[in-house]
Amino acid sequence: MTARLNRLVCRFDPAQIDSSRDLPAALSDALDITLPGLQLQAAGPDIRFDRSSRQLVVQIGRPTVQDPALASAYASAGPSALLDALINDPIGLANSLGGRFALLWIDLDRARLGCLNDRFATHPLCWAVEASAIAVASRADAVPIRQREIDPQAIFDYLYFHVIPAPRTIFRGVARLEPGHMLSRDSVGLRDTQWWQPRFTQTPVSDIDTLKAQFVGAIRGAVERESSGSGRVAAFLSGGTDSSTVIGMLRDVSGEQPRGYSIGFDTAGYDEMEYARIAAKAYGVDHREYYITAQDLVSHIPTVAASYDQPFGNSSALPAYCLGLMARADGYDKLLAGDGGDELFGGNARYAKQKVFELYQAIPAAIRSSLIEPVAGAGWASRIPGVSKACSYVEQARMSPLARTEQYNLLQRLGQDSVLGPQFRALTDADAPLQLRRRVWDGVRADTVLDHELGFDWRFTLADNDLPKVIGTTSLAGLDVGFPLLNEDLIAIALSLPDAMKLKGFKLRWFFKDALRGFLPDEILTKKKHGFGLPFGHWALSDPALRTLSRDSVHGLVDRGILQRGFVDALFGELLPAHPGYYGEMVWIGMMLEQWLRANAPDTRF
Incomplete structure (x- = not known):
């Protein structure tokens, strides 16, 4: 049996487990088990129970098994083999596993x-501990805890990152x-272990054609x-290198x-x-186009x-959702x-820009310190x-x-003191996002800046x-x-590929593109990356309904004490009209935050 998990909620208390009780012999797709020390609900997972050993495994997603012997056993017995x-x-x-998966046993x-989860946590697992019990769920808002509170630090992190990065969630005490x-829990205690930590190497390539x-x-x-x-x-199909590669291969493997x-x-x-049309023509794609409008945003923003x-x-979640609706229909x-x-093969413009800055570091230190930097630091020069x-x-x-990327952060550039409500700001640690970024950066096992x-x-x-x-909207x-x-x-190829083959001179993704030369159309190989960018700021100025939705939403954050009224007035009155592409992002993240709070935590105030 293989099925896609829709919901997992588990509460486990090792101190309360009754060793005399057994699980039912038959476990259906819609599972609801309650025993002393164990409550487990799951809709649609692949689940196995071994009656002799009294062991249970829940599989979320469908991993690929790389070990040949285990793969054979898994093909016949499913998760029981694990x-x-x-x-x-x-x-x-x-x-020894690959693909998208999470496992609970x-x-x-x-x-x-x-x-445990996969290398990119594509099937989330959220958890909390209360006394001797651990609660685990596939969503943060489903973790069974006695009291669910909004964490102001998580809102700060959201305004900083535009998402709430793990291990924090919006709920205090839920990770x-x-x-x-x-993650493991038993009578000894709780352990959170990193099972996969990628190691980048600069491995010389002796036979590039074979690679x-x-x-x-x-x-x-x-x-x-x-x-x-x-x-x-x-x-x-965005018309970029990646999506064009995938759809071209889909044609080849499906025939x-x-x-x-x-x-x-x-x-x-x-x-x-x-560019999407170029790829569609090259691969004979049955091509469906959708031109998204401001009216689509007004209709779908609250739902998404x-x-x-x-x-x-x-x-870009909204464009992805619109395409998902089309495909499902x-x-x-x-x-x-x-x-x-x-991210695997060096396609971000920041990587090439870093190389430009490295040229400066190649200048003798004496010249930099005695001549260049005094002039550059003088007020008249600027x-x-x-x-x-x-x-x-x-x-x-x-x-x-790492510090260089900070200057592009919206919250940093606008100034936290002028953006955030004083009572809300007093509840948060402005250094927490920086500490997380530093921890992740320092945890990358690599010898070069590019690999870091x-x-x-x-x-x-x-x-x-x-x-x-993509996962959420689809x-x-x-x-x-x-x-x-x-x-x-x-991933294995990317981890071993030398910098010079990812970024050749200032040519981004050189190896990726060179390997696919002749398969990808030349126009797509040479185009600049764009993706499903959204002209939200322009539409928020020109479309009355979207303007009303965005203004009303962001002003809701003022009423909650999260943003300052003076900043929001300036955002809509001066900043957005002057630079809609740039400041539209601040309006967007504020609007999505308020829409989430209205639906899920309407009484939130600071």
Whole structure:
């Protein structure tokens, strides 16, 4: 039996386990078990119980098993084949699995519970501890605790990151398991262990043609696995390198005309439908286009905002949701997404910019300190056109790569003292996001700045942001989703690939693009990355209904004491009209926060 999990709620108290009680012999898809020390509810999981050992395993998602012997056993017995390894060597087992999955297991005789997630936490597990009991659920708002309170620090983190990164959640005392982690609870205590910590190496490539063939084969194999046994499968198609690769491989492995879904924007500078059409023509795609409007946002924003288990501020969630609705209405069961290519193989413009700053560090220190930096730091220099740009370059080049990203943070640039309500600010720690960022950066096992940047983005860009965006909106539309470019074989290649093959000179994603030259259209190989960007700021100024929704929502945060009225007045009266693309993001995250609070915690005040 294989089924997709819709809901998991478990409360386990090792101090209360009754060793004389047994589980029912038959466990259905809709599971509801109550025993002394154990309450377990699950709708639609793949679950197995071994009566002789009194051990239980719940599988969320569908992992790929890399060990041949275990894979054979798993193919015939399902999750039961994993039980012995989960009880005796869960970390070893986790490292032999790939794909999207989470596992929860219970050993009644040992009064022990364990759970773990995959490398990018694509199936979330949230948890809380009360006295001797541990509560685990697939959503933060489903964790069974006696009192559910909004955590002001989580709201601060949201305004900083535009999401709430693990391990914090919006609820005080409820944590989210970090990517590649395992949690266990027994009579001895609680342990949170990192079972997967990627190690980047700069491994010389002796045969690049063979490596390219392995790379292309890994993509092909991943697309084949993601599209088999999943019902009707289509793909997102933005016209970028990643989505074009996935849909082209979908054509090859299926031998049929693939269906692709693309979003367009009738706003100058945002629409890239022409590239989606190029890919569609190249691969014979049955291409469906949807031009999203401000009216779509007004209709869907409250639904999408409320659907997440905590505030979520990625603005491209709305386009993804609209495409998901289209695909579901057309009878599709799953969409393939191209997320991961940039973060695995060096496709972000920041990576090339860092290389520019490294040129400055190559200048002899004596010249930098005695000549360049005194001039750059002089007040008169910053007032001279042309020279001011050079001064900014020197200032940024002197920063650490991690600190440099801080200057683009909206909350930092606007100034917390002028943005946040004083009572709310007094309840929060402004340094907490910086401490988390530093912990993640320092935890990346890498020898180069580029690999540190990649590992950092695997966490904050992929696991905490882009993947939950796609997973949440496709699920809301009634679809499953697959990420072929995040399969374990491609991760292994990315971990060993030298910097010079990820970023050749200033050419982003050189190896990825060179390996697919001849497969991808030349226009797509040379285009600049754009994706499903949303012209929200422009529409919030021009569309009356969206303007009303956004103003009303953000002013709601003033009434809650989260934002200052003077800042919000300036945001709509001055900042947004002057720079709608930039300050529209601040309006968006405020609006989505307020919409979530209205639906899930309407009495929140500070």
